[in-house]
Amino acid sequence: MTADLMIGTDLAAEMVAKAAERAKALQEKYGVQPCLATVLVGDDPASATYVRMKQNRSKKAGIGSRSVVMPAETTTDELVAEIRKLSEDPEVHGILLQHPVPAQIDERAAFEAIDPGKDVDGVTMLSFAAMAFGDPGFRSATPGGIMRLLEAYDVPLEGAHAVVIGRSPILGKPAGMLLLASNATVTYAHSRTRDLPELVRTADVVIAAVGKANFVRGDWLKPGAVVVDAGYNEGNVGDVHFEEASQVARLITPVPGGVGPMTIALLLEQTVDAAEAQLG
Amino acid sequence: MTADLMIGTDLAAEMVAKAAERAKALQEKYGVQPCLATVLVGDDPASATYVRMKQNRSKKAGIGSRSVVMPAETTTDELVAEIRKLSEDPEVHGILLQHPVPAQIDERAAFEAIDPGKDVDGVTMLSFAAMAFGDPGFRSATPGGIMRLLEAYDVPLEGAHAVVIGRSPILGKPAGMLLLASNATVTYAHSRTRDLPELVRTADVVIAAVGKANFVRGDWLKPGAVVVDAGYNEGNVGDVHFEEASQVARLITPVPGGVGPMTIALLLEQTVDAAEAQLG
Structure with missing residues (x-):
């Protein structure tokens, strides 16, 4: 094992501690606790776990939470109406719709029902x-968390070649755009990419966001590459084959303990940002 | 010279003829002529020429135009107010703000004053x-025009490596996103990219959108590459060194006569789309 670890846990704890201080200051100044509304549709156990985790962390940070749980057979109209209500509710400062939603729902329509000023998950x-x-604005939580991790570990991005594997609207696509804004040369790779291993071998920074366990192999990596694993698959396994990759990479995120805590920390930080903007 | 030309002229003329038929049908059905408002700020002669050209083409297509010309010292607030008026005017179906605007103006704020339903230039x-x-919606005119040209010339995009040189919000960035939506592997290159020639040599499709005359050289290209020149510099010169590139490429757009006519054609087509949606 040659790679150093990029660990999110401590950095995330620091971010949350700072958010907690700011939440307390808001409470003292306005008598109002910042509040994150979470919306969970259906009964996917993993989604329920994520939402519970976010609520627990909120509580520790002095951020209130409003929990909305809707049945699996919810329609788009019903979900949009519920989110609109939260968008208009002055007691709610941030809104998180847990992804994914059941297949019959138009997730984009639901996301767009979030007031832009309350879009603390950046969707x-x-x-x-x-x-x-x-431009300034809320970052998608995972890509925004990844950027904070790369900054904290002083990963040089200007002129670096970053390959983002995956192109979902809330993970791969915004991750690439944030890297581009940091002056990286950015390649979007995906399921139709030809000779993915050869492409990944040209990357100084690899962002794995495909949702397939152990998908990125060690021999796909350029020696000394920086590897960010945004995957979280069954059995606590990332998208990168960690044992292989850590023989080749210079820096790598573990799963769990890498990107995950940063995602939640950024969500909470942005909830406090939203509350400050709405109360101030 | 080995490359075939990707010529936009005839294809654009066909698109405009179809748009003209649809404009005529709207006139007959509703007694209303589709109307494109053009907004020109300042006295840059090239911008004035572009706007005039767009108005002339509109006229030929049976699309009315409303011309707004504002002085070089216009403020952001003044421009935003003018565009808001056009956004609210039921007689205006599409709005084009000629880019670039004078430096003191926040161009983004001005673009965002365009009603999304009238954003026929896709900005x-x-x-x-x-x-x-x-998702469905208005395409940025030049990137959207490029996609139509690539389709017309049957350029295979799925799995192809497309390198977009340039990352402006209305040219490079949307061009890359449209190529990605067509399942190309997309790399964004720019002024900070290291060893650009080597990167470009890995491209099956090159989109040059940098605004520097003769910037992309022949020996940067993979033999058989498809080269789209979205540049238009002083003296009718593109961003690609045409003579060199046409020795190496399989397909290449001439400047002028390649991308330019497609841009205007898409603008007119989208103006009729907008009028149909607003009148229907």
Whole structure:
């Protein structure tokens, strides 16, 4: 094992501690606790776990949470109406719709029902465009968390070749746009990419965001590459074959303990940002 | 010279003829002529020429135009107010703000004052996100025109490596997103990219959108590459060194006569789309 670890746990704890201080200051100044509304549709146990984890962390940070749970057979209209209500509710400062939603729902329509000022998970079209254009705004939580991790570990991005594997609207696409805004040369790779291993071998920074266990292999990596594993598959396994990759990479995120805590920390930080903007 | 030319002229003329038929049908059905408002700020002669050209083509297509010309010292607030008026005017179906605007103006704020339903030049954040997410919506005129040209010339995009040189919000960035939606592997290159020639040599499709005359050289190209020149520099010169590149490429756009006519054709087509949606 040659790679150093990029660990998110301590850094995330610091971020959450700072958010907690700011939440306390808001409470003292306005008598209002920042509040994150979580919306969970259906009974996927993993999603339920994620939401519970986010609520627990919120509580520790002095952020209140409003929990909305809707049945698996919820329609798009019902979900949109519920999210609109939260968007209009002055007691709610941030809204998180847990991804994925059941297949009959138009997830984009649901995301777009989130007031842009409460989009603390960075999922709306406006938030995406702001990330792409380098404008201020809420970052998608996982890509934004990844950027904070790369900054904390002083990973040079300017002129570096970053290969993002995966192109989902809330993970791969915004991750690439944020890297581009940091002046990396960015390649989007995906299921139709030809000779993915050869392409990945040209990368200084690899972002794995495919949702397939142990997908990225050690011999796909350039020696000394920086590897960020945004995957989280059954059995606590990432998208990168960790044992192989850590023989070749210079820096690598473990799963769990790498990207995951940063995602939640950024969500909470952005919830406090939203509350400050709405109360101030 | 080995490359075949990808010529936009005839294809654009066909698109405009179809748009003209649809404009005529709208006139007959509703007694209303589709109307494109053009907004020109300042006295840059090239911008004035572009706007005039777009108005002339509109006229030939049976699309009315409303011309707004504002002085070079216009403020952001003044421009935003003018564009808001056009956004609210039921007689205006599409709005084009000629890029670039004078330096003191916040161009993004001006673009965002365009009603999304009238954004026929595809410059708003919502239009950008729709392109990125593969949703229906107005395409940025030049990238959208490039895609139509690539389709017309049967350029295979799925799995192809497309290198986009340039990352502006209305050209390079949306071009990359549209290529990604067509399942190309997409690399964004720019001024900070290291060893650009070597990177470009890995491209099956090259989109040059840098605004530097003769910037992309022949020996940067993979033999058989498809080269799209979206540049238009002083003296009718593109971003690609045409003589060198046409010795190596399989297909290449001439400047002028390649991308330019497609840009205007898409603008007119989208103006009729907008009028249909607003009148229907």
